[in-house]
Amino acid sequence: MSTTASVPALSRDQLLKLYRDMLTQRAVDTRGFQLNRQGKIGIAMGSEGHEAVQAGTGLAFQRGKDVLYPYYRNTGIILSCGFPLVDLFRSQLARAKDTSGGRSIINHVTAKALGIATISSIIAAHCSHAVGAAWALKRSGDGDRVVFCQFGDGATSQGEWHEALNFAAVHALPILFLCENNQWAISTHISKQMRVPTIATRAAGYGMRGVSCDGFDPVAVYNAVHEARAHVAAGAGPVLVESVCYRFLSHTTDDDDRTYRTRDEVAEHRPSDPVPKFERHLVDSGVLTDDDVKALKREIAELVNRTTDEVEAEPYPEAHTLYGNTYAGPDDPWVGEA
Numbered sequence: 507m508s509t510t511a512s513v514p515a516l517s518r519d520q521l522l523k524l525y526r527d528m529l530t531q532r533a534v535d536t537r538g539f540q541l542n543r544q545g546k547i548g549i550a551m552g553s554e555g556h557e558a559v560q561a562g563t564g565l566a567f568q569r570g571k572d573v574l575y576p577y578y579r580n581t582g583i584i585l586s587c588g589f590p591l592v593d594l595f596r597s598q599l600a601r602a603k604d605t606s607g608g609r610s611i612i613n614h615v616t617a618k619a620l621g622i623a624t625i626s627s628i629i630a631a632h633c634s635h636a637v638g639a640a641w642a643l644k645r646s647g648d649g650d651r652v653v654f655c656q657f658g659d660g661a662t663s664q665g666e667w668h669e670a671l672n673f674a675a676v677h678a679l680p681i682l683f684l685c686e687n688n689q690w691a692i693s694t695h696i697s698k699q700m701r702v703p704t705i706a707t708r709a710a711g712y713g714m715r716g717v718s719c720d721g722f723d724p725v726a727v728y729n730a731v732h733e734a735r736a737h738v739a740a741g742a743g744p745v746l747v748e749s750v751c752y753r754f755l756s757h758t759t760d761d762d763d764r765t766y767r768t769r770d771e772v773a774e775h776r777p778s779d780p781v782p783k784f785e786r787h788l789v790d791s792g793v794l795t796d797d798d799v800k801a802l803k804r805e806i807a808e809l810v811n812r813t814t815d816e817v818e819a820e821p822y823p824e825a826h827t828l829y830g831n832t833y834a835g836p837d838d839p840w841v842g843e844a
Contacts, residue, residue, distance in 0.1 A: 562727025660691025
């Protein structure tokens with residue numbers, strides 16, 4: 507796995523974007539758990555431990571060109587790719603101004619103008635959707651555009667994932683399959699899902715390139731995804747990139763991870779926590795000072811607090827809009843000819 511030895515290849519502004527995106531992702535996730543415990547949202551899906559994966563991937567995503575097919579734990583990457591923070595909270599708090607009118611379950615956002623596709627609730631189903639988009643890009647001859655398809659390790663145990671990789675490989679489609687391997691598919695450990703040592707190893711079975719990188723290091727992730735994107739954009743076929751990380755929190759607020767893993771196991775992975783680890787690296791290398799770090803953390807905390815307050819003050823959808831965008835014709839499904 508690559509390490510932060512490649513940091514000098516990135517500009518200071520890029521390094522700051524990585525760090526800012528990681529801090530924002532963690533702050534938003536923390537707020538989501540708080541809102542759930544306060545009874546203001548029904549469920550929250552934390553991504554603590556995924557910050558480096560999503561910030562690094564988001565930096566490699568080319569806005570205005572690429573298309574993102576995220577999955578439900580992708581709070582950080584959609585923000586990194588330009589999704590407005592205020593709209594994310596509108597989705598979580600089901601406000602009327604939400605892009606889906608307050609109808610979708612948590613984190614199921616979409617932004618066509620930004621190239622962010624709708625999330626699928628069915629695990630791995632969006633992999634087929636992403637392949638369809640890649641097929642359309644290839645047929646259109648629209649060069650230097652790549653589909654980013656994000657998923658967790660659990661998705662690789664689903665049939666649609668295998669079908670998507672096979673079809674993409676056969677037709678040399680412009681798609682990146684990006685696995686965020688946090689080692690737990692809810693309560694099923696990766697060792698119970700497959701016998702091969704890494705998910706990237708599976709790429710060979712489909713005749714495509716497979717790469718595994720350190721998912722605790724945002725620069726390592728960026729380098730792996732950036733290189734893979736260049737390979738795909740050149741018409742050389744799809745690539746499977748595996749970023750190995752860890753999920754520090756329960757699967758969701760409805761899950762108790764103490765029933766399937768020990769506190770000792772979680773504690774063993776804490777030294778690899780990507781946020782403080784990258785922060786220390788930036789300070790030690792002179793990119794940031796301790797005062798810079800404090801100022802950034804304060805700025806992001808204030809932004810998340812202010813945005814939460816603003817959205818909580820917004821109205822819920824009106825009751826009469828309940829059936830909108832559901833039926834053709836009148837919104838009221840009971841209206842008909844006598």
